[in-house]
Amino acid sequence: MSKLELLSDALDYIESNICENITAEDVADACYCSKSYLQKIFRYVNCCSIKEYIIKRRLTKAARDLVDNPSVSILDIALKYCYNSPEAFTRAFKQVWQSNPSVFRKEARFTQLYPRQFMPIKKGDDYMNERRHVDITELYDLFVDRKECYFLCCDIKSLAPINEISYKAGDLAILEVLKRMDKVAGDEDVVFRIGGDEFVLLSNSKEIEYASKISDEMLKMNGQTFDFEGRDIPLSVYVAITRYNSKVLKYDELFTSLHKTIKECK
Numbered sequence: 001m002s003k004l005e006l007l008s009d010a011l012d013y014i015e016s017n018i019c020e021n022i023t024a025e026d027v028a029d030a031c032y033c034s035k036s037y038l039q040k041i042f043r044y045v046n047c048c049s050i051k052e053y054i055i056k057r058r059l060t061k062a063a064r065d066l067v068d069n070p071s072v073s074i075l076d077i078a079l080k081y082c083y084n085s086p087e088a089f090t091r092a093f094k095q096v097w098q099s100n101p102s103v104f105r106k107e108a109r110f111t112q113l114y115p116r117q118f119m120p121i122k123k124g125d126d127y128m129n130e131r132r133h134v135d136i137t138e139l140y141d142l143f144v145d146r147k148e149c150y151f152l153c154c155d156i157k158s159l160a161p162i163n164e165i166s167y168k169a170g171d172l173a174i175l176e177v178l179k180r181m182d183k184v185a186g187d188e189d190v191v192f193r194i195g196g197d198e199f200v201l202l203s204n205s206k207e208i209e210y211a212s213k214i215s216d217e218m219l220k221m222n223g224q225t226f227d228f229e230g231r232d233i234p235l236s237v238y239v240a241i242t243r244y245n246s247k248v249l250k251y252d253e254l255f256t257s258l259h260k261t262i263k264e265c266k
Contacts, residue, residue: 003041004195004259006031008251010038010050015140015251018057021082024050058082059096060138062089066105074101142190142202143249149203150211150243154181154218155262156197157236169228173197173235176226180237184217186210200258211241240265 013030014022027050028035042050058081065077078089093101156162156177163170174197181191181201188204203211222236242261244254 004255005252006033006038007041007045008255010042011140011251014050014054014057018054018061019080019082022054024054055092056096057140059093060141062093062101063097063104064141066101070105074105077101139192140249140251143244143254146202146204147244147249148206150205150208150241151258151261152181152201152203152211152214152218153240153242153258153262153265154199154201155195155238155266157222157238159197162233162235165231165233166228169233172226172228173233176235177237180218180221184214186214189214194255194258198259198262208241215239215241238262238265 009031010027013027017026024039025035028038031038039050042048042053046053048056062077062081065072065080066074069077074089075086078084078086081089083089083092090100093099093104097104099107154177156173159170159173162173177197177199178191181199185191185201186204190202191199192202193199201214203214205211218237218239223234225232225234227233240261242257244257246253
C-alpha cells in the first residue's frame with residue numbers, strides 16, 4: 001500500500017467514525033499498520049498529529065451543527081462529538097475557534113471556514129509564511145460542498161533533471177508551481193497537494209469554461225524560468241481538468257481519480 005493510500009484510508013476511517021470515541025491506535029489498527037509509521041506520514045502531510053486532526057475535525061463539524069441546527073442544544077452537540085460535559089466541550093471548542101459555543105452560535109461566525117489556500121508544505125518555507133490556508137480538517141466539507149465543481153490537476157514535467165541540479169532547485173520548482181497556480185486562481189479557489197510534484201486546484205465553479213480558462217493560463221506559463229543561484233531554469237507542467245462524480249465522497253476514491261487524471265494527461 002502506498003503512503004497516499006494509507007493516508008486516504010486513515011482519513012476515510014476517521015470520517016466514518018468521527019462520532020465515536022476513536023484513538024490514533026484505532027486508526028492505525030484499521031489501516032493495518034503501526035501507529036508510529038502512520039503518525040509519521042500523517043504529521044508530514046497534514047502538519048498535525050492524528051489526535052489533533054480528530055479533535056479539530058470534530059470541532060469543525062460541531063461548529064457547523066451549532067450554526068445550522070439552532071434548535072439542538074449545546075449539550076446534545078457536545079455528546080454527539082464525544083464530550084461528556086458542556087464544560088469539556090467549551091474548553092476544547094474555545095481552543096480551536098477562540099470563542100465559546102454559545103457566542104459562536106449567536107454570532108454565526110462561520111463565514112471564514114474556507115480561506116483561500118491549503119498547501120501542506122513543511123514549516124519554514126518562505127512561501128508558506130505568505131499564505132492563507134484552508135485547514136486539512138475542513139477539506140472534506142469543502143469537497144462535499146463543491147461536489148459539482150471542477151478540479152484542475154497539475155504535475156511538473158521532468159522534475160528529475162531539476163533535482164539532479166540540486167534538491168533545493170527541485171523544492172523551488174515546486175514553490176514556483178504553487179505561485180503560478182495562486183496567480184491564476186480565483187478568490188474562492190483552493191489549492192492543495194496530492195503528491196511530491198502533483199497539485200490540485202479545486203474551483204468554486206460548475207462551469208467548464210471557467211476551469212478551461214485557468215488551464216489555458218497555466219499552460220501559457222510553460223517554459224518560463226525560475227532563478228536558482230543565478231541560473232534560469234525553465235519549468236513546465238501538465239494540466240488536466242476533471243470532476244468527481246461519485247455520490248458518496250471517499251478520500252481514497254477521490255485521490256485515486258485525481259492521480260488517474262494526471263496520469264492520463266501525460
